[in-house]
Amino acid sequence: MIDINEQILEDLNEENLSILHDKLIEYHPYDIANIFMDLSLEQQEKIKQALNPLEFADIISYLDVEDTLPIIEHLDEHDSAEILSAMESDDAVDVIQALDDKNRNKVLKYLDDDTFLDIKELTKYDETMAGSIMNNHFFSINNPMVAKDVMKKLIKESNEQELIDYLFIVDEDEHLKGIVSLKDLIVANKDENIQNIMITNFKTINAKDDIKDAVFLLKEYHLTVLAVLDDNKLVGIITIDDAIDYLDEEVTEDYDKLAGLSGKNKGEFLSIFRSRLPWLFILLLLSFLVSTILGFFEEIIAVATSLVFFQSLILDMGGNAGTQSLATSVVSISKGDLNNKKIIHKYLRKEFISGLLSGILLAICSFIITYIFMLIKKTDGKIIMISLVVALSMMLAITLSNFIGSIVPIFLEKIHIDPAVASGPFITTLNDMFGVVIYYTLAYLILIVGGFI
Numbered sequence: 001m002i003d004i005n006e007q008i009l010e011d012l013n014e015e016n017l018s019i020l021h022d023k024l025i026e027y028h029p030y031d032i033a034n035i036f037m038d039l040s041l042e043q044q045e046k047i048k049q050a051l052n053p054l055e056f057a058d059i060i061s062y063l064d065v066e067d068t069l070p071i072i073e074h075l076d077e078h079d080s081a082e083i084l085s086a087m088e089s090d091d092a093v094d095v096i097q098a099l100d101d102k103n104r105n106k107v108l109k110y111l112d113d114d115t116f117l118d119i120k121e122l123t124k125y126d127e128t129m130a131g132s133i134m135n136n137h138f139f140s141i142n143n144p145m146v147a148k149d150v151m152k153k154l155i156k157e158s159n160e161q162e163l164i165d166y167l168f169i170v171d172e173d174e175h176l177k178g179i180v181s182l183k184d185l186i187v188a189n190k191d192e193n194i195q196n197i198m199i200t201n202f203k204t205i206n207a208k209d210d211i212k213d214a215v216f217l218l219k220e221y222h223l224t225v226l227a228v229l230d231d232n233k234l235v236g237i238i239t240i241d242d243a244i245d246y247l248d249e250e251v252t253e254d255y256d257k258l259a260g261l262s263g264k265n266k267g268e269f270l271s272i273f274r275s276r277l278p279w280l281f282i283l284l285l286l287s288f289l290v291s292t293i294l295g296f297f298e299e300i301i302a303v304a305t306s307l308v309f310f311q312s313l314i315l316d317m318g319g320n321a322g323t324q325s326l327a328t329s330v331v332s333i334s335k336g337d338l339n340n341k342k343i344i345h346k347y348l349r350k351e352f353i354s355g356l357l358s359g360i361l362l363a364i365c366s367f368i369i370t371y372i373f374m375l376i377k378k379t380d381g382k383i384i385m386i387s388l389v390v391a392l393s394m395m396l397a398i399t400l401s402n403f404i405g406s407i408v409p410i411f412l413e414k415i416h417i418d419p420a421v422a423s424g425p426f427i428t429t430l431n432d433m434f435g436v437v438i439y440y441t442l443a444y445l446i447l448i449v450g451g452f453i
Contacts, residue, residue, distance in 0.1 A: 004031050005034070005035045008032060008035055011023040011024065012039075012043050012046060017049055020050040021050045021051060024047065025051075029058035029061070029062055032059050033061075033063050034062075036063065044071075047059070053083050053085075057083050057084075057086035060087065060095075061091045065095055065098045068095050068098075069095065069098055069099065072084070072095060072099070072107070073099070073103055077106045077110045080106075081111045081115075082110075085111055088137070089135055089136055089137060090122060090135045092119060093122045093132075096119060096123075118136050122134070122136065125207055129207060129209065129210070130211050130213065130238060131207030131208065131228060131236065132211070133211060133243075134228045134235070134237060134238050134242070135236055135239065136235060136236040136237075137161050138161055138237045139161045139167050140168040140169070140234065141168070141194060142172060144193055144194065145193075146193055147188040147190050147191070147192045148190035148191065150167065150185060150194050151186075154185075163237065163239055164182060165181065165225065166181055166225050166237075167179070167185065168234055169195065169198050170234050173233065174235075175233060175234070176204065176233075176234045178195065178198030178202070179198060179202045179227070180194060185197070203217050203223065203226060203227075205227075205228055205229070205238070206228075206229055206230065207228050207229065207230040208230070210336075212335075212339065213336065214228075214243065215246060215336045216336040216337075218240055218243045219336075225237050225239050250334040286429040287429070287432075289429070289433065290433055293433060293436050294440075297436075297443075299444075300444045304386065306374065306386060307386065307439070307443055310439075311439060313366070313390070314394060315431070317362065317394060317398055318431045318434070318435045319428060321358065321397075321398045321405065322402065322404055322405035322427045322428070322430075322431045323405065323427070324402070324405065325351055325355070325401075326405040326406075326408070326427050328351075328406070329405065330409050332347070333410065333419055338410060344410060348407060351405075351406040352403050352406075355399040355401070355403055356399045358398055359396065359397075359402075362395070363391040363394045363398075366391050367387045367391035370386065370391070371383060371387040382447065389442050389446050393435075393443075397434065397439070400431075401435070404427055404430055404431065408426060408427055
């Protein structure tokens with residue numbers, strides 16, 4: 001089987017642009033976009049010359065915005081405006097908003113009136129609002145029509161719309177009255193009034209609502225398209241691919257934040273340095289707090305030095321459990337899954353039980369391993385009791401760390417702090433503090449208060 005990237009590279013050796021055009025349009029735009037940024041400037045230019053603006057815009061729409069910017073900025077204003085006009089309005093808005101003021105103003109002057117108005121409409125919504133990812137190209141009908149006339153109108157205007165799977169019935173004030181699927185339109189009697197076959201029990205979202213609410217509706221109700229209203233008027237639609245793109249960007253961004261990276265500059269040394277250093281400095285200060293807590297347990301450490309062997313085991317396993325539950329919580333928040341108290345309570349119960357069961361299993365394993373290790377090392381002291389301390393500490397540390405990793409991101413989200421940025425450092429420190437307190441408190445209670453040492 002021929003590798004598609006190799007085939008595209010081979011086709012780019014074609015000097016005749018007309019022949020190259022015919023070859024390139026045989027590929028899906030995604031396939032060309034997937035290799036586009038790895039091509040030489042000469043090869044990229046060849047593709048731009050071979051394709052018309054609409055065809056090239058289809059490729060651009062599959063690129064990340066940061067990859068699209070230099071392409072748009074290196075074109076003259078007319079070509080940039082032509083390509084942006086050919087793109088879907090929501091994709092074009094992402095690119096235009098990312099341009100600097102100078103290039104943005106240049107491009108906007110050369111956009112056609114319809115594209116300019118579309119973009120102006122979309123840019124009035126904050127990036128967290130559902131309206132910011134909607135597309136305002138949809139098929140609507142605002143007067144009673146029979147099925148055959150609607151079909152004629154649909155065929156005539158289909159090239160102008162992003163999606164024709166659903167038709168939207170509105171009144172003279174653009175208030176949404178019903179939705180008709182293309183399937184229902186096709187099977188309907190040709191003389192059937194469109195209002196007789198429309199669906200009236202549909203889901204909608206306000207353009208100023210959070211994007212996560214739109215994603216939730218699309219996911220939970222298995223929708224492929226969601227109508228967007230503003231002042232009860234139909235202003236756009238959000239498709240399932242818009243939601244997937246948003247989720248992909250959010251999850252990637254959250255993991256970048258967890259890693260201390262910063263969006264478009266995440267590959268640059270100075271950017272990585274600046275984004276990570278503040279959190280590392282905070283962790284340095286908070287680590288002194290952990291060291292201070294250790295000072296309170298000097299008595300137990302002095303009489304049972306073998307406990308020190310297993311301290312890192314308790315802290316590391318607690319940290320691992322906390323990081324796992326943290327990642328799950330941050331992704332769930334990003335996807336909009338934790339959007340009400342009932343769901344949050346169910347989620348926290350599930351995470352607590354999961355942490356407890358994991359803690360019990362690992363406690364049994366750690367008891368056996370600790371016991372064998374101390375026998376081999378011929379460690380002095382109460383081997384069984386120290387193994388019991390390690391096992392109980394392991395169970396409590398994992399259970400608590402798992403719960404903390406689940407609840408802290410949710411708490412930060414509620415107080416409007418980005419959980420992806422702040423959760424990691426705080427959870428690391430909290431887990432260390434609780435792990436130290438649990439371990440040495442149990443050791444003191446079992447070994448000293450219990451009279452075994």
